[in-house]
Structure formats: structure tokens, C-alpha cells
């Protein structure tokens with residue numbers, strides 16, 4: 001082949017390569033300083049810039065700002081040494097949209113070995129990147145709320161610890177748990193429960209200042225990580241408490257689900273730390289302990305971890321074991337406290353549970369009832385209490401002077417919400433041939449926060465069988481007038497906290513008078529609880545109260 005022919009063959013081959021490369025790739029050529037000297041059509045198409053706009057500029061024109069400075073520094077270092085660089089770059093087109101390109105940059109030298117040009121070939125990998133990003137996002141986020149999940153948390157904690165060390169500042173965790181979630185989920189169904197969790201996530205987003213992390217740990221548990229707080233512990237604590245209190249206040253407001261007003265509070269545990277070498281699991285453990293303490297303190301509480309908590313938690317665990325044993329060994333019994341009329345004649349009794357501990361002696365319910373409720377043991381204990389009360393009514397039914405006396409039994413929310421609660425009561429009434437009108441069930445206001453209509457249906461079923469319901473500790477919950485209007489109650493029990501200072505405190509007296517008036521209009525009986533003195537009794541009587549309970553008439557006793 002002659003030289004002319006050879007040359008034309010090579011030219012043809014090169015032209016073919018160019019066509020093939022142009023068809024497949026985004027191509028640009030720059031001079032040694034990075035100034036663009038050539039772009040192909042694909043480059044213009046993807047960057048939305050014309051060749052005229054690109055030629056003479058540098059690649060800075062399509063810089064997305066997504067890569068850290070050292071990324072390009074490293075790239076330049078490689079190609080300036082005459083080596084090929086390969087990597088994935090995120091660029092920004094003229095319209096501001098991001099796109100990803102898989103890039104190969106080939107440095108081209110002249111015959112003297114001097115770097116003259118850079119030849120870059122790119123392929124569009126945006127689609128692949130987007131699906132990768134999506135998969136990564138899904139792995140690190142909770143599908144329901146869109147919040148980061150537990151896996152994300154580990155990364156976040158590491159980051160926070162590093163930052164805290166670097167800046168010598170405090171960081172904190174707020175662990176949150178909804179107070180009423182299980183109840184809502186059980187009564188309104190999972191769909192509504194899911195909706196509530198989404199609402200809670202939104203509330204958290206509105207309460208936590210940026211740039212901090214809110215993580216859904218699972219179920220109704222959330223974690224807020226606050227970083228770069230003050231170097232001073234007390235000031236850091238104040239900031240965290242402010243955020244936690246804001247969350248508590250927001251979540252304590254009623255929400256609407258399916259046009260129903262529901263109420264879920266939240267308890268929070270806080271752990272503040274600095275330069276911690278503790279593994280992330282330990283950090284979480286301390287926040288969890290504080291949360292446990294907060295829940296133990298009652299609903300809607302915020303607790304900051306302190307070292308004494310660990311001891312208390314161990315003691316609680318021991319109490320749980322002891323309670324389980326006590327249930328098996330039948331160590332619970334009932335004391336009865338009389339309820340009298342204005343003439344001080346006994347009209348009934350309230351059954352109050354006691355734990356006869358083999359070493360500690362008589363233990364009052366305040367020391368164990370909350371834990372029994374939370375652990376689920378309340379179902380067994382509650383059944384025992386109801387059985388003992390029905391047995392007592394049966395025995396009294398045989399004695400003329402006791403046959404008309406009622407027994408009021410305290411019912412926990414967990415017991416009442418159990419689907420077969422009404423069946424249990426009916427079974428016991430039948431077994432002990434109890435006159436149902438003598439068995440009063442004492443409920444508390446919190447029972448109606450979640451599913452008032454379902455609760456009413458359950459109450460009505462038992463009312464049809466002749467049972468009566470009282471609202472215990474009235475005035476200490478939300479005391480919504482709406483409840484009073486629609487709940488089929490027959491009695492209100494004014495909480496002891498109002499009766500206590502009725503003689504000295506005008507406000508308490510006014511509240512009691514209002515409750516009495518309200519009850520009169522709604523045709524409800526009223527029992528004033530915690531009457532301790534003659535003056536209290538007189539004042540209540542003069543205000544129209546007709547039933548009374550308290551140490552003034554008699555303490556709870558084993559035998560009546």
C-alpha cells in the first residue's frame with residue numbers, strides 16, 4: 001500500500017473512531033491549563049451550554065459544588081503527573097440541574113513529553129446514581145415517617161462524637177416514647193397508629209432546631225441528637241431541656257385522627273455528654289435509663305440522666321421479679337374503706353389492693369401499681385382483685401346488715417381496654433351470684449383519651465347488666481365537659497387534692513362547688529374523697545355533697 005493510501009486509511013479509521021466515541025460519550029478537550037478547546041454535541045446536550053459558551057471556559061462552568069475541594073485537587077494531581085484519572089463526577093447543567101458522569105481524563109503529551117492537552121470522555125450515569133441514591137436513602141430511612149432510622153443513627157453518633165471532640169462542646173440525646181401510643185394503636189387500629197406516627201414526626205421536625213438529627217428508632221420510639229451545644233454542661237443542659245420541653249408541650253396537645261380527638265403525650269430521657277469514649281450503645285443506654293425514669297415519674301415527663309438512675313433501675317428490675325413471684329404466691333389482698341352518706345351511714349366500700357410482702361410487710365399500691373400496669377401483670381392482679389371483691393359481695397349478700405352495701409373496684413386502663421374485659425366481669429357476676437348494681441367500677445379520665453366511643457359501647461354493655469361506673473380522681477385529668485356529657489357514668493369522685501385544702505383555699509372550694517353543681521345538673525352522684533376533718537365534712541355537706549370517703553370516717557381495713 002502506498003503512503004498516500006496508508007495515510008487515507010488511517011484518517012478514515014480515526015474518523016470512524018471519532019464518530020463512534022461521539023455517538024457514545026460526552027467528550028471534551030482542554031489545554032494544559034484546563035481551558036476547553038473542543039466539546040462534542042453530547043457535551044452540549046447534557047450541559048445545556050452551546051459549544052460557543054463552553055469553548056474558552058474551564059470545567060468550573062459545570063461545577064455542581066457537590067464535591068469537596070480535595071476531590072478536584074486529587075484529580076489534578078493525578079493528571080498533571082501524566083496519569084489517567086477515572087471517577088464519578090456530579091455536574092450542574094445551565095438550568096441548574098445535577099447530572100452524574102463517569103469520567104476518564106487522559107493527559108496527552110507532545111513528542112518532547114510536555115503535557116499539552118487533556119482528553120476527557122464521560123458517560124451519563126445519572127439514572128444509575130439516582131437509583132443507587134434511592135436505595136441508599138431507603139436503607140437509612142424509615143419508610144413510614146421519612147425520618148432517618150437506626151442504621152443512620154450509628155453514623156450520626158460517630159459524627160457527633162468526632163465534632164464534640166474537635167470543638168470541645170457537649171452533645172446530647174433525647175430519647176422519646178409516646179405515652180399513649182399502644183392504646184391508640186390497639187383501639188383505633190394500625191392505620192390510625194401509622195397516621196399518628198407521621199404527625200409526630202412532623203411535630204418533631206418543627207420542634208428540633210436544624211441541623212440536628214431526628215431518628216425513628218422503631219415503634220413509637222424516637223431519638224433526637226443535638227450536637228455542638230455549649231462547652232459548659234449546665235448551659236448545654238438548658239438548651240436540651242428547652243428543646244425537650246417544646247417537644248413535650250407540642251405532643252401533649254390533642255390531635256385529630258378520623259375526626260376523633262385523641263391525646264398522646266410523650267416522655268423523654270436526656271443524656272448530655274462531651275468527649276465521650278463510650279460506645280454508641282452505652283450512650284443510648286443512658287438516654288434510655290433517663291427515659292425509663294421519666295416514664296416512671298408519670299406521663300409527659302422529661303428526665304435528665306444522673307448516675308443514681310442506674311441503681312434505681314436495678315431496684316426496679318428486682319421489684320418486677322418480686323411482683324411476679326408475689327402473684328404466683330398469692331400475696332395480694334384487699335382492704336376496704338367505707339363510703340358514707342351525709343348521716344355518716346355506710347353505703348358502700350372501696351376495695352383497695354395491698355401486697356402482704358413476706359419481708360416488707362404491708363406494701364401500699366403506690367409502690368407497685370404503676371409497674372404492675374406497665375408490665376402487663378395488671379391483668380392477673382386485676383382479675384384477682386375483681387374476684388376477691390365479688391367473693392366479698394357474695395358473703396355480704398348472706399348478712400342482712402351488709403347485703404345492700406356496694407363495693408367500688410379500681411380498674412386500670414390496660415384492664416378496661418382488654419377486649420374480653422366485659423366478659424370477665426359478667427362471668428364473675430354469674431359465678432358469685434352478685435347483684436350487679438352493687439359492683440361499681442372506678443375508671444379514670446385518661447381511659448377516654450383514645451377511643452371514647454369504643455369505651456362507651458363497652459360501658460353500656462355492662463350497664464345493661466346492671467353495673468355502675470364512677471369517674472375516679474375527678475378533676476385531676478382533662479375533666480373535659482364533653483366526657484361528662486356523653487359518658488354513661490353514675491358517679492363522680494372528687495379527688496382528694498381538692499378536698500384537702502377546701503377549708504382554707506377559696507379556689508379549691510370554688511372548684512368543689514362547681515363540680516357539685518355540675519353533677520346536680522347531670523344527675524350524677526358525687527363522692528368527696530380524702531375527707532379528714534369535721535370541718536371538711538361540714539363544708540362539703542353544706543355545699544350539697546351527699547357521699548364521703550376519708551380517714552375521718554375510717555381508714556382502709558382488712559375487715560369491715
Ligand code: C2E
Pocket residue numbers: 337351352353364365366369385410411412442472473496529530531532549550551552556
Ligand atoms: P384511689 O382509687 O383514689 O383510692 C383512694 C386512695 O386515697 C387510697 O389510697 C386511700 O387509702 C387514700 N385515702 C382515702 N382516704 C384518705 C384520706 O382521708 N386521706 C388521705 N391522705 N388518703 C386517703 P391507696 O389505698 O394507697 O390507693 C392509692 C391508689 O392506688 C388508688 O387511688 C387507686 O388509684 C390505686 N389502687 C388501689 N387499689 C387498686 C386496685 O385494686 N386496682 C387498681 N388498678 N388500682 C388500685
Ligand code: MG
Pocket residue numbers: 350410442472
Ligand atoms: Mg378509687
Ligand code: MG
Pocket residue numbers: 472473493495496529
Ligand atoms: Mg380516687
